[in-house]
Amino acid sequence: MAKEKGITPRTEDFSQWYNDVIMRAELADYSPVRGCMVIRPRGYGIWELMQRALDEMFKETGHQNAYFPLFIPQSFLAKEAEHVEGFSPETAVVTHGGGKELEEPLVVRPTSETIIYSLYAKWIQSYRDLPLLLNQWANIVRWEMRTRLFLRTTEFLWQEGHTAHATDEEAEAETLLILDIYRRFMEEWVAMPVVTGLKTESEKFAGAVRTYACEALMQDNRALQAGTSHNLGQNFAKAFEVQYQTAEGGLDYVWNTSWGVSTRMVGGLIMSHSDDTGLVCPPKLAPVQVMIVPIWKSPDQKTSVLEVGSKVAEELKAAGIRVDLDERDGLKPGAKYYEWEGKGIPVRLEIGPRDVEQGQVMVARRIGGKEPSKLDGLVETVSATLDGIQQELYDTAVARRDANSVRSVSKAQLTELMAGSGGFAYGGYCGKERCEIDIKDTTKATIRVLPGAEFRSEPAPTTCVWCGEKAVTEAVWARAY
Amino acid sequence: MAKEKGITPRTEDFSQWYNDVIMRAELADYSPVRGCMVIRPRGYGIWELMQRALDEMFKETGHQNAYFPLFIPQSFLAKEAEHVEGFSPETAVVTHGGGKELEEPLVVRPTSETIIYSLYAKWIQSYRDLPLLLNQWANIVRWEMRTRLFLRTTEFLWQEGHTAHATDEEAEAETLLILDIYRRFMEEWVAMPVVTGLKTESEKFAGAVRTYACEALMQDNRALQAGTSHNLGQNFAKAFEVQYQTAEGGLDYVWNTSWGVSTRMVGGLIMSHSDDTGLVCPPKLAPVQVMIVPIWKSPDQKTSVLEVGSKVAEELKAAGIRVDLDERDGLKPGAKYYEWEGKGIPVRLEIGPRDVEQGQVMVARRIGGKEPSKLDGLVETVSATLDGIQQELYDTAVARRDANSVRSVSKAQLTELMAGSGGFAYGGYCGKERCEIDIKDTTKATIRVLPGAEFRSEPAPTTCVWCGEKAVTEAVWARAY
Numbered sequence: 001m002a003k004e005k006g007i008t009p010r011t012e013d014f015s016q017w018y019n020d021v022i023m024r025a026e027l028a029d030y031s032p033v034r035g036c037m038v039i040r041p042r043g044y045g046i047w048e049l050m051q052r053a054l055d056e057m058f059k060e061t062g063h064q065n066a067y068f069p070l071f072i073p074q075s076f077l078a079k080e081a082e083h084v085e086g087f088s089p090e091t092a093v094v095t096h097g098g099g100k101e102l103e104e105p106l107v108v109r110p111t112s113e114t115i116i117y118s119l120y121a122k123w124i125q126s127y128r129d130l131p132l133l134l135n136q137w138a139n140i141v142r143w144e145m146r147t148r149l150f151l152r153t154t155e156f157l158w159q160e161g162h163t164a165h166a167t168d169e170e171a172e173a174e175t176l177l178i179l180d181i182y183r184r185f186m187e188e189w190v191a192m193p194v195v196t197g198l199k200t201e202s203e204k205f206a207g208a209v210r211t212y213a214c215e216a217l218m219q220d221n222r223a224l225q226a227g228t229s230h231n232l233g234q235n236f237a238k239a240f241e242v243q244y245q246t247a248e249g250g251l252d253y254v255w256n257t258s259w260g261v262s263t264r265m266v267g268g269l270i271m272s273h274s275d276d277t278g279l280v281c282p283p284k285l286a287p288v289q290v291m292i293v294p295i296w297k298s299p300d301q302k303t304s305v306l307e308v309g310s311k312v313a314e315e316l317k318a319a320g321i322r323v324d325l326d327e328r329d330g331l332k333p334g335a336k337y338y339e340w341e342g343k344g345i346p347v348r349l350e351i352g353p354r355d356v357e358q359g360q361v362m363v364a365r366r367i368g369g370k371e372p373s374k375l376d377g378l379v380e381t382v383s384a385t386l387d388g389i390q391q392e393l394y395d396t397a398v399a400r401r402d403a404n405s406v407r408s409v410s411k412a413q414l415t416e417l418m419a420g421s422g423g424f425a426y427g428g429y430c431g432k433e434r435c436e437i438d439i440k441d442t443t444k445a446t447i448r449v450l451p452g453a454e455f456r457s458e459p460a461p462t463t464c465v466w467c468g469e470k471a472v473t474e475a476v477w478a479r480a481y
Numbered sequence: 482m483a484k485e486k487g488i489t490p491r492t493e494d495f496s497q498w499y500n501d502v503i504m505r506a507e508l509a510d511y512s513p514v515r516g517c518m519v520i521r522p523r524g525y526g527i528w529e530l531m532q533r534a535l536d537e538m539f540k541e542t543g544h545q546n547a548y549f550p551l552f553i554p555q556s557f558l559a560k561e562a563e564h565v566e567g568f569s570p571e572t573a574v575v576t577h578g579g580g581k582e583l584e585e586p587l588v589v590r591p592t593s594e595t596i597i598y599s600l601y602a603k604w605i606q607s608y609r610d611l612p613l614l615l616n617q618w619a620n621i622v623r624w625e626m627r628t629r630l631f632l633r634t635t636e637f638l639w640q641e642g643h644t645a646h647a648t649d650e651e652a653e654a655e656t657l658l659i660l661d662i663y664r665r666f667m668e669e670w671v672a673m674p675v676v677t678g679l680k681t682e683s684e685k686f687a688g689a690v691r692t693y694a695c696e697a698l699m700q701d702n703r704a705l706q707a708g709t710s711h712n713l714g715q716n717f718a719k720a721f722e723v724q725y726q727t728a729e730g731g732l733d734y735v736w737n738t739s740w741g742v743s744t745r746m747v748g749g750l751i752m753s754h755s756d757d758t759g760l761v762c763p764p765k766l767a768p769v770q771v772m773i774v775p776i777w778k779s780p781d782q783k784t785s786v787l788e789v790g791s792k793v794a795e796e797l798k799a800a801g802i803r804v805d806l807d808e809r810d811g812l813k814p815g816a817k818y819y820e821w822e823g824k825g826i827p828v829r830l831e832i833g834p835r836d837v838e839q840g841q842v843m844v845a846r847r848i849g850g851k852e853p854s855k856l857d858g859l860v861e862t863v864s865a866t867l868d869g870i871q872q873e874l875y876d877t878a879v880a881r882r883d884a885n886s887v888r889s890v891s892k893a894q895l896t897e898l899m900a901g902s903g904g905f906a907y908g909g910y911c912g913k914e915r916c917e918i919d920i921k922d923t924t925k926a927t928i929r930v931l932p933g934a935e936f937r938s939e940p941a942p943t944t945c946v947w948c949g950e951k952a953v954t955e956a957v958w959a960r961a962y
Contacts, residue, residue, distance in 0.1 A: 036550035069517035098624030143579030
């Protein structure tokens with residue numbers, strides 16, 4: 001066990017705090033490979049729970065999993081002009097295999113549109129083969145210059161959905177369906193509210209017609225793009241000749257979508273909820289939801305508290321609660337509390353000799369609050385406590401997000417906000433790239449999204465924040481990860 | 482949908498039959514990337530069920546999942562002498578990243594001992610950190626010259642467990658625990674009996690002290706190595722300086738194990754059970770266990786059979802059975818039967834207008850047999866039918882394996898067997914590499930394992946099959962995949 005190290009307070013150095021939380025909770029570690037991280041069991045456990053929940057949502061909506069090659073012939077990337085421009089600079093390239101130089105270098109997939117659509121061209125013949133709704137869970141490599149654990153690493157894990165449809169309308173509906181699944185997942189599981197909407201031309205996925213995104217606000221008031229859903233139109237279908245016979249006997253290109261979320265969400269989870277004591281994890285995504293800490297001095301006491309502790313653990317486990325019992329010798333209860341707080345266990349149950357006598361345990365919440373609960377009905381109490389924490393984390397995050405969202409900003413306000421406290425700034429936008437670039441150069445803020453209907457201001461802004469001309473849309477600015 | 486293609490009979494060309502079954506069942510496909518396959522949803526669904534079952538077995542025995550980098554610095558491989566010799570020739574090498582040539586080339590992991598033990602050196606300080614029991618689900622790249630779908634591909638999916646222990650005894654116990662988990666999984670889930678035992682020096686994992694393996698016999702009487710479990714001793718611990726402080730205050734190297742099974746098992750499943758009509762899949766690993774085929778002529782009939790079909794589907798689903806309803810128009814029932822037989826669905830339920838009248842359905846088993854069953858109690862009937870198929874597949878495979886296992890072979894028998902029908906040949910072995918090599922050169926058969934206690938012949942052979950000298954052990958020979 002590496003020596004415990006203090007956690008830098010958020011107010012002092014948010015970035016260092018973030019790394020400290022990860023190290024203290026043993027979620028991940030640096031690796032000897034440039035830009036690549038190791039996801040340790042406590043971090044990977046969170047990712048596994050994320051995967052399980054999302055996978056179920058995908059399958060419920062008719063998607064199936066498949067697996068496509070890690071390597072992509074370099075020439076494939078080049079078939080879609082915007083795509084190659086966007087991804088070429090950050091690829092890792094295999095030039096040698098089996099001791100020989102390859103005739104054509106292979107790119108380690110930075111995303112899989114090209115390899116997947118080359119196969120769709122083979123599998124899709126007629127309208128009867130549509131829609132084709134596939135997803136893959138895979139590792140991805142993008143050669144990043146500046147990396148940060150979970151947020152931006154050369155290799156990361158993600159899911160990428162790739163669908164083909166007979167019409168543009170169906171593809172758009174799929175794009176929005178997935179955006180909604182992502183939003184619900186982030187709200188209901190990660191307890192992380194997001195603003196969803198359309199990306200501008202300059203921020204969209206390389207090769208897409210339209211990109212929608214989920215944007216969350218971290219505790220340092222910077223935005224995190226947590227998931228994207230792309231309507232690819234017929235761009236890739238044309239590049240890879242994915243044609244189908246229509247019901248009427250004609251021939252048409254399919255309409256594609258692609259969408260993904262990654263281990264970056266673990267970073268979002270950490271930065272949404274954690275505090276200066278360490279990780280705070282939403283109960284629904286906590287690999288261990290409840291830690292039982294028995295307290296004893298004499299051997300007799302040890303026997304009796306461990307007996308009750310084991311029984312409680314069994315009962316909770318039978319009820320589907322992820323529970324562990326810390327029976328380690330030679331560590332004081334306080335040291336155990338400190339350790340499990342740092343590791344983000346949502347609920348701690350303390351069982352001492354007096355609790356045993358009184359038929360109760362102490363129920364301590366990671367986010368504050370501690371009270372005794374009778375052993376009788378404990379499962380219900382713990383379940384309700386976990387649900388309550390999940391809800392409270394979400395409510396707190398929404399309140400923080402709303403408190404740091406400023407509507408109808410003026411040019412001066414936008415500039416001041418981005419130089420100062422940060423947050424989401426809503427304002428009118430003329431739609432011209434010139435303003436978008438100028439704002440970015442001046443304030444370092446980017447348009448995170450053109451907000452979807454449910455997030456728009458009432459009344460809608462009428463003039464552009466920056467140039468004062470007529471606004472064609474509302475936009476949300478923030479400095480982003 | 483690609484056009485249906487006939488399946489080559491097994492007796493005519495086993496290898497072509499295998500490919501035909503995969504194509505007809507849409508389990509996998511070739512990709513434009515040399516040696517890499519695409520795992521299609523029906524194949525990936527089998528792998529997902531395999532993963533879920535194994536993952537549970539690993540977790541029940543105290544293992545946790547983690548994730549380590551895809552790339553390994555080339556110098557790491559070289560730290561363990563046998564290891565680098567074994568794996569260097571088949572690596573894929575990344576020489577360029579982000580548009581620049583790398584200072585040190587990166588190898589795409591052919592297995593992860595080196596990268597993982599370099600991190601164990603950081604995480605393991607004292608005996609309190611032991612045992613460390615990690616597993617990862619990952620993709621692996623080995624540059625193969627001759628590839629076959631599922632059995633041998635340049636990229637494949639697997640799990641690799643890596644553990645560290647305080648003593649040699651604990652490491653050996655772990656190696657055998659996993660071997661037993663693999664054996665049980667292959668018997669109980671894949672319905673594929675295996676012979677387990679020790680590999681010879683020449684067949685063991687590069688860097689291991691001892692390798693144990695599970696060997697299954699395919700329908701063409703060739704052996705398939707379906708899983709391996711390695712006791713690594715202190716070889717890697719010494720190469721990567723993985724030391725720990727003992728309870729007594731001394732310093733020692735840890736003892737490691739590593740073990741893996743891969744998507745190759747899907748190939749084993751196919752070659753164990755399938756027939757000339759297509760895939761036969763054990764019910765426990767079938768993504769769809771039951772296909773309901775309603776039969777109708779008139780619109781009224783359609784309404785009534787679909788109503789019953791939907792109700793049956795719901796009931797089976799509620800009972801945890803993976804079921805689908807084929808309500809496609811414009812396809813005759815016979816065409817549907819043919820399709821689902823080829824795709825290996827274990828049970829087909831046929832529901833026609835007369836069945837509806839009589840309150841029954843026809844229950845047809847993929848492996849033969851069809852009889853009516855009352856709607857009342859159908860869930861129990863279907864469950865029992867699925868269990869029965871699972872057991873029958875296993876029993877049939879055991880009988881086939883035993884009928885093709887010859888005990889106490891003589892030199893002439895071994896030679897004749899391997900030139901003819903193949904199978905497992907048990908015989909005495911002097912333990913000298915000279916005989917092992919000579920047998921391989923002469924018969925193309927290799928020693929699959931030195932069989933474990935439960936598989937050994939009674940009485941034990943006393944002389945070497947080949948040289949006639951004193952046997953030090955029994956061995957099992959076969960021609961292998």
